[in-house]
Amino acid sequence: xxVEAAYRRSVDAWxxxxxxxxxxxxxPTPCTxxxxxxxxxxxxxxxxxxxxLLEGKTIAEVGDSLDGNLLGNDPVTAATGAAEQAVAAVAxxxxxxxxxxxxxxxxxxxxYIRQLTADHLIHAWDLTAATGQDRTLDADLVDxxxxxxxxxxxxxxxxxxxxPPPVSVSGGSPAAELLIAFGRDPDW
Numbered sequence: 063x064x065v066e067a068a069y070r071r072s073v074d075a076w077x078x079x080x081x082x083x084x085x086x087x088x089x090p091t092p093c094t095x096x097x098x099x100x101x102x103x104x105x106x107x108x109x110x111x112x113x114x115l116l117e118g119k120t121i122a123e124v125g126d127s128l129d130g131n132l133l134g135n136d137p138v139t140a141a142t143g144a145a146e147q148a149v150a151a152v153a154x155x156x157x158x159x160x161x162x163x164x165x166x167x168x169x170x171x172x173x174y175i176r177q178l179t180a181d182h183l184i185h186a187w188d189l190t191a192a193t194g195q196d197r198t199l200d201a202d203l204v205d206x207x208x209x210x211x212x213x214x215x216x217x218x219x220x221x222x223x224x225x226p227p228p229v230s231v232s233g234g235s236p237a238a239e240l241l242i243a244f245g246r247d248p249d250w
Contacts, residue, residue, distance in 0.1 A: 066152060072207075076186040079186040080142070082190070083138070102141055105182065106132045109141075111124065112152065113150075119163070120163040179203070187246070204236050208240045224243075233248065
């Protein structure tokens with residue numbers, strides 16, 4: 063699957079999960095440090111960062127303008143608007159390639175989009191697990207993200223970007239194995 067198609071599908075999965083939350087934004091999530099609202103705010107923040115970074119801005123230039131509560135009183139509308147802005151920015155910039163300035167230095171635009179794809183997919187699962195929705199992950203996205211992540215898992219883990227793989231979980235399926243690799247218990 064090409065980078066843009068995978069990204070769009072992961073964002074669609076994310077938005078579907080957000081739209082299915084209901085009224086309880088205080089529920090815990092598989093990301094133990096975050097509630098549903100905090101997890102949603104995190105991804106909205108990533109989506110809001112996407113446009114300025116793809117336009118060539120640095121972390122320092124954006125500064126703290128995207129810190130804090132980005133959800134306001136309507137988390138679904140905030141998430142949808144941020145996702146639409148990010149998808150449009152990716153569509154405009156990805157075909158041109160080049161570099162983007164990230165917290166760890168310069169990165170290829172396509173690699174940054176792959177990172178965002180993985181984050182949307184895994185956090186969509188976090189949200190569906192936390193809110194009792196269907197946890198099924200798009201099999202093609204699982205394959206695409208899994209193949210990409212296999213070469214990066216050790217780096218992510220060493221940097222503290224993902225937790226350790228759970229020791230007592232049921233794996234076996236590609237989706238369960240991907241979740242485990244991202245430090246999630248598929249049975250959460």
